[in-house]
Amino acid sequence: MTAYAYYPGCSLHGTALEYAKSTEAVCRALGIELKEIEDWNCCGASSAHTVNPWLGHGLVARNLQLAHATGLKELVLPCAACYARFKETAHALGDPATAARIEEVAGGDVPRDLAIEPLLKIVVEPERIERIQSSVVRPLTGLKLAPYYGCLLTRPPDVAQFDDPEDPQTLDQLMRVLGAEVVRWPGKTACCGSSLALSRTDVVLDLSHQLLAWAEAAGADAIVTACPMCHSNLDTRQGQMRRSGRGDHKMAVYYFTELMGVALGLGLSELGIHKHLTDAVAPLARVPAAAGN
Amino acid sequence: MTESLRLAPFAPSGVVAFVEATSGQTLNDCYQCGKCAAGCPLARASDLSPQQVIRALQLGQPDVALDSRAIWLCVGCQTCVTRCPCEIDLPRVMDALRVWAMANRRAAAQREVPIFHRVFLKSVELLGRAYEIGVVGGFNTFSGHFFGSADLGWPMFVRGKLKPLPQRTRARGEVAAIFQRAEAMRARECAAAQRDAGGERP
Numbered sequence: 001m002t003a004y005a006y007y008p009g010c011s012l013h014g015t016a017l018e019y020a021k022s023t024e025a026v027c028r029a030l031g032i033e034l035k036e037i038e039d040w041n042c043c044g045a046s047s048a049h050t051v052n053p054w055l056g057h058g059l060v061a062r063n064l065q066l067a068h069a070t071g072l073k074e075l076v077l078p079c080a081a082c083y084a085r086f087k088e089t090a091h092a093l094g095d096p097a098t099a100a101r102i103e104e105v106a107g108g109d110v111p112r113d114l115a116i117e118p119l120l121k122i123v124v125e126p127e128r129i130e131r132i133q134s135s136v137v138r139p140l141t142g143l144k145l146a147p148y149y150g151c152l153l154t155r156p157p158d159v160a161q162f163d164d165p166e167d168p169q170t171l172d173q174l175m176r177v178l179g180a181e182v183v184r185w186p187g188k189t190a191c192c193g194s195s196l197a198l199s200r201t202d203v204v205l206d207l208s209h210q211l212l213a214w215a216e217a218a219g220a221d222a223i224v225t226a227c228p229m230c231h232s233n234l235d236t237r238q239g240q241m242r243r244s245g246r247g248d249h250k251m252a253v254y255y256f257t258e259l260m261g262v263a264l265g266l267g268l269s270e271l272g273i274h275k276h277l278t279d280a281v282a283p284l285a286r287v288p289a290a291a292g293n
Numbered sequence: 294m295t296e297s298l299r300l301a302p303f304a305p306s307g308v309v310a311f312v313e314a315t316s317g318q319t320l321n322d323c324y325q326c327g328k329c330a331a332g333c334p335l336a337r338a339s340d341l342s343p344q345q346v347i348r349a350l351q352l353g354q355p356d357v358a359l360d361s362r363a364i365w366l367c368v369g370c371q372t373c374v375t376r377c378p379c380e381i382d383l384p385r386v387m388d389a390l391r392v393w394a395m396a397n398r399r400a401a402a403q404r405e406v407p408i409f410h411r412v413f414l415k416s417v418e419l420l421g422r423a424y425e426i427g428v429v430g431g432f433n434t435f436s437g438h439f440f441g442s443a444d445l446g447w448p449m450f451v452r453g454k455l456k457p458l459p460q461r462t463r464a465r466g467e468v469a470a471i472f473q474r475a476e477a478m479r480a481r482e483c484a485a486a487q488r489d490a491g492g493e494r495p
Binding site: 013017042046054058061107156157190195196207237239240 | 315334335338366368369370371372374375382388391392395403405406408409410411413414416417421422423425428429432436441442444445448449452453454455456460462463464467468470471472474475476478479
């Protein structure tokens with residue numbers, strides 16, 4: 001067992017509950033212990049830094065203090081958007097004058113020595129990817145996937161410090177290890193419209209429709225992502241795209257943890273796959289059942 | 294579609310100084326190559342392209358930027374800063390412009406965006422966490438889009454994705470204190486910028 005401090009973020013306790021369920025199930029199966037940090041607060045998401053950068057840093061700083069209190073050295077985040085906010089503050093703490101002001105807002109010392117990692121990075125560490133490879137009981141043979149990284153896992157590169165900002169590969173490699181086929185497509189790192197979902201829904205529908213159309217044109221059966229915001233815009237809004245005449249999509253959008261769980265032989269309801277608004281169970285029919293089932 | 298920008302002659306501006314200080318960027322580093330505009334996913338929905346926002350600031354005319362829809366439509370996708378040959382962090386410049394605009398209660402050209410941010414942050418200030426039903430309800434009420442996203446409410450509710458009751462942080466006083474101290478620091482910075490600008494109109 002390797003233990004990590006764990007920050008789920010607000011989405012995983014609500015709209016992205018299938019990401020939380022599949023994250024917890026897959027980590028259990030892989031011997032990764034997630035210790036949810038005590039009494040965490042929202043990271044400020046896309047709003048706090050826009051109104052006041054010090055608020056954005058202050059909200060993240062309290063969570064860093066709580067993560068430090070676990071005594072663990074690594075903090076893991078499944079949500080790409082929370083990850084970006086945490087890394088932004090960690091980056092800002094590197095400047096002594098800025099750090100002093102962040103600590104003034106946070107009301108105390110803010111730890112600098114925590115490793116802040118996206119869940120996606122943790123699961124592909126060399127010894128773990130070997131374990132995944134040898135634990136696959138239901139290879140995702142016949143499933144063609146468009147890996148979708150979105151914006152915040154990899155950009156800006158000097159802050160995110162993860163994979164390549166223009167042509168990232170981590171999700172591609174992980175999905176191939178699970179037995180899936182990965183398509184080349186132009187939407188890998190394009191933006192879904194993110195937090196404009198309520199304020200300019202039309203823009204989000206345009207951008208997300210474009211992504212789905214690109215994935216379809218590349219021959220993908222489904223999209224796989226690591227971001228609750230992207231998932232929400234792509235999965236939840238396909239009915240709105242249809243009704244507004246943008247396009248008739250029926251494309252499942254998975255969290256990478258859900259597909260890991262399927263390949264590891266975990267139950268679909270344990271992974272929360274029936275919670276999607278666009279049917280995500282049907283495309284799995286083309287994946288052969290686990291050996292011995 | 295964006296059109297060519299019409300600007301008056303250069304004038305020094307305290308707002309521009311505030312934007313440079315808050316964003317940590319040197320705006321004159323930009324030589325207007327347009328790479329940011331080429332990759333901007335919001336450019337087609339916008340009035341100014343990202344490099345036009347910078348140009349207005351370079352020429353000392355922050356009102357052109359502050360009155361644009363562009364500063365509100367930027368979602369911080371980080372494509373521009375990733376590709377900028379001069380390493381200008383445009384999303385931080387956009388943040389600084391929005392901070393100034395909201396702090397000075399300027400009318401936003403895309404009024405729904407600051408309404409969303411205020412409602413979202415009110416949830417965080419009161420509860421410590423985001424409360425989706427409260428955020429959607431608050432946004433719809435204050436924006437006048439009364440049935441916005443209503444079609445998604447029931448399908449998400451029956452799947453357990455919308456919780457009737459909010460999740461909370463127990464130590465809400467600690468979160469509220471962060472809001473207060475952050476607001477005090479922001480107010481100090483804005484006041485200093487206004488002083489430096491010699492009482493310029495916000």
